[in-house]
Amino acid sequence: MSSLAATLSDSVVITKRNLIKVKRVPDLIVFATLSPIMFVLLFRYVFGGAILLPDGISYAEFLLPGIFAQTVVFGSTITGASLADDLQKGLIDRFRSLPMSRSAVLVGRTLADLGLNVISVVVMALTGLVVGWRIHSSVGEAVGGFLVLLLFAFSFSWLMAMVGLLVRTPEVVNNASFIVIFPLTFVANTFVPLETFPTVLRVFAEWNPVSAVVQAARELFGNTVPGAPVADVWSLQHPVLYSVIWTAVILVVFVPLAVRLYQRTATR
Amino acid sequence: MxxxxxxxxxxxxxxxxxxxxxxxxxxxxxxxxxxxxxxxxxxxxxxxxxxxxxxxxxxxxxxxxxxxxxxxxxxxxxxxxxxxxxxxxxxxxxxxxxxxxxxxxxxxxxxxxxxxxxxxxxxxxxxxxxxxxxxxxxxxxxxxxxxxxxxxxxxxxxxxxxxxxxxxxxxxxxxxxxxxxxxxxxxxxxxxxxxxxxxxxxxxxxxxxxxxxxxxxxxxxxxAQVGGQRLELTATRGEVLPAIAERLRPLAVEEPHVDEQARRLSLPVSGGVEVLAEALRRLDGHIADVFDMGLRRPDLDDVFLTLTGHAADDGATDSGATDSGATDSGATDSGATDGGGTEDAATTSRDTPPAEPVPTGGAR
The missing domain is CATH 3.40.50.300 (P-loop containing nucleotide triphosphate hydrolases)
Incomplete structure (x- = not known):
């Protein structure tokens, strides 16, 4: 078997293993479906009335791309927590003692978590349709919108893989990633327009890749109106390109780093 | 090979x-x-x-x-x-x-x-x-x-x-x-x-x-590195041990070890069952004070203690092949716990076949 074919075949075995767990552990399904539904409903009906938007945009239309982005980024933390769990239980030792591809455990893990994120996005989109969110663009653009969201989350999974292998305790991975991911997804245009932010936070939010991903999704779903002001910074003027650049850079940096770390990691 | x-x-x-x-x-x-x-x-x-x-x-x-x-x-x-x-x-x-x-x-x-x-x-x-x-x-x-x-x-x-x-x-x-x-x-x-x-x-x-x-x-x-076998004896009362040790001393190749608390005497000896017979002869008159007696070859616990100066592990003491340790793995399918010295010793020998402990000489 060539090494690429071997990597693919091993990755499929590992992805399957991880997806079986999704099927058997109700918590994961709940995390992947119920909590996004709850977020959509909470923000739509609790905050929706209090947040001022330019004329012509409903809060549901503004909100959904933001919720998508926040959920898939949070979803990627599962990668880190699951790897830390495998490490603690000695499974990584077992995998590393097998004549399998060196990257398959990570590829299989991140692909399974991508799958979980697809489920989340589908559930959120359906909920969104119920509360008044609509896609106004072409099918191609809409697909592009989902791709930007999911690929960014996929790259984030690789970063989280690295964190999981370094931190080694699932609970700590969860807590540590919340400290980073909460500001990252809230200090952004996810739930409110940037104009209300104090200057320092606004500058951070304008260059925050999550803002660009959200803006890209809004544009690709047609959830913006022509006259609505967009911050006059390159990142938000070219949100799709900026998101793709971030996604690519994270992958280029963290895929090799995580694979290298995996090869040296053993249960202590 | x-x-x-x-x-x-x-x-x-x-x-x-x-x-x-x-x-x-x-x-x-x-x-x-x-x-x-x-x-x-x-x-x-x-x-x-x-x-x-x-x-x-x-x-x-x-x-x-x-x-x-x-x-x-x-x-x-x-x-x-x-x-x-x-x-x-x-x-x-x-x-x-x-x-x-x-x-x-x-x-x-x-x-x-x-x-x-x-x-x-x-x-x-x-x-x-x-x-x-x-x-x-x-x-x-x-x-x-x-x-x-x-x-x-x-x-x-x-x-x-x-x-x-x-x-x-x-x-x-x-x-x-x-x-x-x-x-x-x-x-x-x-x-x-x-x-x-x-x-x-x-x-x-x-x-x-x-x-x-x-x-x-x-x-x-x-x-073999740790030495030969020893005669081990458990008395019914700790006080009688010094007297018993005195009687058996001529059989010992090294200083006997007396543990009055555990009512136990350990005597490094050389030779086979004839040592046991000789011991019984010498104990004449004290037999009623002897609860259990036998020859034992050193087990790996002894090896470890001798080689490293410390036990293999705290947890290892319960797997030792001493007479009390026999309950550890032997008790699951036998009534060894309620038996007297003989049964204990029999269980011991089943636990560690390679150590070949000689069956005990006498028990009351």
């Missing part, structure tokens, strides 16, 4: 601590090596280096003639590892676990399934094959773990403390499985803190302490 494992001058440091300080060992093809040592001695580090999980800082290690660093992939294809944790995926069923590992060993789908079925049967897991491993008992998990490491018929099997944490009955069952594997020709490197376990399963032993090999040889050779 060729060597399936060759280790030379292995050194491994973790930060400031030296885990391995020049370990050498070989394991002949088809044999079982017991790697013994207390917690933290470096046993697991040796296993991790041999199974390609860790790299040594110095030295060289070969498994089936392949260098563990240069030919790591080929080494992995020839070995099976069962680590200290039962490394099974608890959400997969027993069958799914084995098939997954089989596929990752590059077996075809059909072959992986067939092997999984065979191993589930061999390890008494057929009934639980379709239940998630989460529902398994500790012993079942451990069996599943070993089954997983056997799926591709490895030439060399590494078992890192395979019975730690198992209840006595599961431990005995595991010993039978391991003994079967060894009979089938698999080379096995087994680490353990249970001296009884090594005594029962291993052809040869290497004892390490603080990262160095401190002794090696067969169980008998190690025991």
């Amino acid at each position: 060729t060597d399936a494992i060759v280790v030379e001058g292995l050194v491994k440091r973790f930060g400031g601590t030296t885990a391995l300080d020049g370990v050498d060992l070989t394991v002949a093809e088809g044999s079982v090596l017991g790697l013994l040592g207390p917690n933290g001695a470096g046993k697991t580090t040796v296993v991790r280096i041999l199974t390609t999980l860790l790299r040594a800082d110095a030295g060289r290690a070969e498994v089936v003639g392949l260098d563990v660093v240069r030919d790591a992939d080929a080494v992995r294809a020839s070995i099976g590892l069962t680590g200290q944790y039962a490394a099974v995926d608890e959400y997969l069923t027993g069958a799914e676990n084995l098939e997954m590992v089989g596929r990752l060993y590059r077996l075809g789908r059909r072959e992986a399934r067939a092997r999984a079925g065979q191993l589930l049967e061999r390890f008494d897991l057929t009934g639980a094959a379709d239940r998630p491993a989460k529902t398994y008992s500790g012993g079942m998990r451990r069996r599943l773990d070993i089954a997983a490491s056997l799926i591709a018929r490895p030439r060399v099997l590494f078992l890192d403390e395979p019975t730690t944490g198992l209840d006595p009955r599961s431990r005995l069952g595991m010993w039978d499985f391991i003994a079967d594997l060894a009979d089938g020709g698999t080379t096995i490197l087994l680490t353990t803190q249970y001296l009884e376990e090594a005594d029962r399963l291993a052809d040869r032993m290497v004892v390490i302490d603080r990262g160095r090999v401190i002794a090696r040889g067969t169980a008998d050779e190690l025991k």
Whole structure:
């Protein structure tokens, strides 16, 4: 078997293993479906009335791309927590003692978590349709919108893989990633327009890749109106390109780093 | 016979601590090596280096003639590892676990399934094959773990403390499985803190302490290093022991050890049962004070204490083959606990067949 074919075949075995767990552990399904539904409903009906938007945009239309982005980024933390769990239980030792591809455990893990994120996005989109969110663009653009969201989350999974292998305790991975991911997804245009932010936070939010991903999704779903002001910074003027650049850079940096770390990691 | 494992001058440091300080060992093809040592001695580090999980800082290690660093992939294809944790995926069923590992060993789908079925049967897991491993008992998990490491018929099997944490009955069952594997020709490197376990399963032993090999040889050779047999006597009352010791002293080759608290006397002697007969003759008049008496060859606990100056492990004391330890693994299927001295001694002899303790001379 060539090494690429071997990597693919091993990755499929590992992805399957991880997806079986999704099927058997109700918590994961709940995390992947119920909590996004709850977020959509909470923000739509609790905050929706209090947040001022330019004329012509409903809060549901503004909100959904933001919720998508926040959920898939949070979803990627599962990668880190699951790897830390495998490490603690000695499974990584077992995998590393097998004549399998060196990257398959990570590829299989991140692909399974991508799958979980697809489920989340589908559930959120359906909920969104119920509360008044609509896609106004072409099918191609809409697909592009989902791709930007999911690929960014996929790259984030690789970063989280690295964190999981370094931190080694699932609970700590969860807590540590919340400290980073909460500001990252809230200090952004996810739930409110940037104009209300104090200057320092606004500058951070304008260059925050999550803002660009959200803006890209809004544009690709047609959830913006022509006259609505967009911050006059390159990142938000070219949100799709900026998101793709971030996604690519994270992958280029963290895929090799995580694979290298995996090869040296053993249960202590 | 060729060597399936060759280790030379292995050194491994973790930060400031030296885990391995020049370990050498070989394991002949088809044999079982017991790697013994207390917690933290470096046993697991040796296993991790041999199974390609860790790299040594110095030295060289070969498994089936392949260098563990240069030919790591080929080494992995020839070995099976069962680590200290039962490394099974608890959400997969027993069958799914084995098939997954089989596929990752590059077996075809059909072959992986067939092997999984065979191993589930061999390890008494057929009934639980379709239940998630989460529902398994500790012993079942451990069996599943070993089954997983056997799926591709490895030439060399590494078992890192395979019975730690198992209840006595599961431990005995595991010993039978391991003994079967060894009979089938698999080379096995087994680490353990249970001296009884090594005594029962291993052809040869290497004892390490603080990262160095401190002794090696067969169980008998190690025991010979510690000295010959001793006559052990338990009295009904502690006060009579000094008098008894005085009477038996002429038989001793070294100073007798009296423990009045435990009502026990230990007397290094040389010779066979005739010593016992002579002792009985000398005890004339004191026989009523003797609860139990017998000849005992040193067991590995004694070896360990002598070699390292400390016991193998706190937990190892309960697996020792002294008369009180017999209840540990023997009591599951016999009424030894309520018996007198004779039954205790009989249980002891069943526990450690290689140690061949001579049956006790007299009991009241």
